[in-house]
Amino acid sequence: MNLFDIVGPVMVGPSSSHTAGAVKIGNVCNKLLGEPIAHADIYLHGSFAATGKGHGTDKALVAGLLGMEVDDIEIPNSFALAKARGMAFAISSVDLGDVHPNSVKIVMQGVSGRVLEVIASSIGGGRIQINKLDGCEANFSGELPTLIVRNYDQPGCITTVTGHLGDRGINIATMQLHRKNRGGEATMVIECDQQVPEETIQSLEHLEGIYGVAYFSPKK
Numbered sequence: 001m002n003l004f005d006i007v008g009p010v011m012v013g014p015s016s017s018h019t020a021g022a023v024k025i026g027n028v029c030n031k032l033l034g035e036p037i038a039h040a041d042i043y044l045h046g047s048f049a050a051t052g053k054g055h056g057t058d059k060a061l062v063a064g065l066l067g068m069e070v071d072d073i074e075i076p077n078s079f080a081l082a083k084a085r086g087m088a089f090a091i092s093s094v095d096l097g098d099v100h101p102n103s104v105k106i107v108m109q110g111v112s113g114r115v116l117e118v119i120a121s122s123i124g125g126g127r128i129q130i131n132k133l134d135g136c137e138a139n140f141s142g143e144l145p146t147l148i149v150r151n152y153d154q155p156g157c158i159t160t161v162t163g164h165l166g167d168r169g170i171n172i173a174t175m176q177l178h179r180k181n182r183g184g185e186a187t188m189v190i191e192c193d194q195q196v197p198e199e200t201i202q203s204l205e206h207l208e209g210i211y212g213v214a215y216f217s218p219k220k
Contacts, residue, residue, distance in 0.1 A: 021122025022048075022057045023075065025104060026064020028130060028142045029118050032216050035110040037087050040065055043094035046101030048122075058091050061104065065089070070126065099131065133214065136187045137178035142218060144173055145195050149188040149204065150212035153179045157209040161188060164207060168200050195219065 030037065042061055044052050052058055056076065063078035066087065074081060082089060096103055100121035107117045119132040130138050133148055140146045151157045162172065171193040179186035195217055205213045 019056050019060045019075075020070040020126040021102065021124075021128050022052075022060035022104070023064040023068060023070045023072075024126065024128045024142060025118075025120040025122060025130075026061045026106070027067065027069065028064075028120070028128070028216060029106050029108060029116070030065050030067050032118065032133070032214055033108050033110050033114065033116050035112055035114065036085075037065055037108050038111050039109045040087065040089040041107040042089060042091045043096075043105040043107075044091065045094055045096040045099060045103040045105070048102050048104055049093040061091075061106070062087075062089055065106070065108070100129070103131070130216075136180075136185075137176075138187070138189055139176060140189050140191060140216075142216065144191040144193070144218070146216045147188070147190040147192065147196060147201070147204070148214040148216075149190065149210060150214075151186050151188060152209045152211065153181075153183050153186040154209050157186075158188065160207055160209070161190075161204065164204060165190070165192070165196075165200070168197075170194055170196055170200065 048057050059076055059078045062082050063072065063075040066078060066081060066085065068075060094105060096105060096119065100123055102122040103119065105119045109115050117134050118130060121129045121131060123129050128142055130140050130142060132138055138148060149161055165172065172190055173193050174191040176189040177186065196215060201213055201215050204210060
């Protein structure tokens with residue numbers, strides 16, 4: 001635990017969970033999509049839906065989707081800024097089931113037509129958890145450079161990916177493995193101690209058994 005876990009983040013807004021955490025969720029979504037967002041459907045769950053408007057959660061999420069950080073003084077003006085930048089959005093409520101009460105589902109479409117669905121939670125003190133990407137388990141914090149590797153559940157695939165990273169001097173901080181069923185689609189969520197260069201990401205995409213790679217960097 002560090003000081004910011006106790007006193008909370010430097011931020012604009014009334015609540016670390018409903019405002020700062022919401023900005024962070026939107027910002028992570030922005031970086032994961034990797035291109036300007038043309039349209040976003042934002043579905044608020046639990047207390048995000050019940051009290052989010054009063055806490056500015058709606059404006060905070062849109063601000064994050066525009067790429068703003070938690071201390072940006074323009075967060076309260078995010079709706080107008082989104083309109084000026086050509087980013088359309090719609091906000092509604094949803095029941096996401098057994099998830100944290102401060103949760104949201106965001107379905108984004110980029111200017112190229114790429115679509116990404118993210119379910120994420122604000123878990124307190126400005127900290128967040130990215131729970132799912134396009135329906136696949138993810139469960140990462142957004143605090144470290146993170147690779148989301150989509151692969152087929154076949155022998156040797158994990159060793160190939162970790163060896164590929166090791167050969168390029170990338171140290172793994174944490175690693176999670178998820179699969180839908182034996183021998184089917186699987187996901188590796190790899191948090192790294194270093195930034196992962198673009199050429200390494202591209203080379204991962206060409207490894208046998210890999211059918212998709214997404215990358216998030218808190219400094220990107």
